[in-house]
Amino acid sequence: MDDVDLAQEREEAHLTASLSARKPRLVSRNGNCIWCTDEPIVANTAFCSAECGEDFHKHQREMQQRITAE
Ligand SMILES: [Zn+2]
Numbered sequence: 001m002d003d004v005d006l007a008q009e010r011e012e013a014h015l016t017a018s019l020s021a022r023k024p025r026l027v028s029r030n031g032n033c034i035w036c037t038d039e040p041i042v043a044n045t046a047f048c049s050a051e052c053g054e055d056f057h058k059h060q061r062e063m064q065q066r067i068t069a070e
Helices: 003-022 050-069
Strands: none
Touching: none
């Protein structure tokens, strides 16, 4: 492995770290949507649909606002 490969690898690690820091990866424990909980998830997501993902994130934002408002 030369210096270029090493730098590239470091860059990728950094990118992955910053991406995951911004958006924590949600995972379903039982294979069902973590929002409605009764539909199976779409591969590589934690939701059965985009709508559930949006509702979940909207809820998260509202919760966050409620916490900071207090
Ligand atoms: Zn759902």
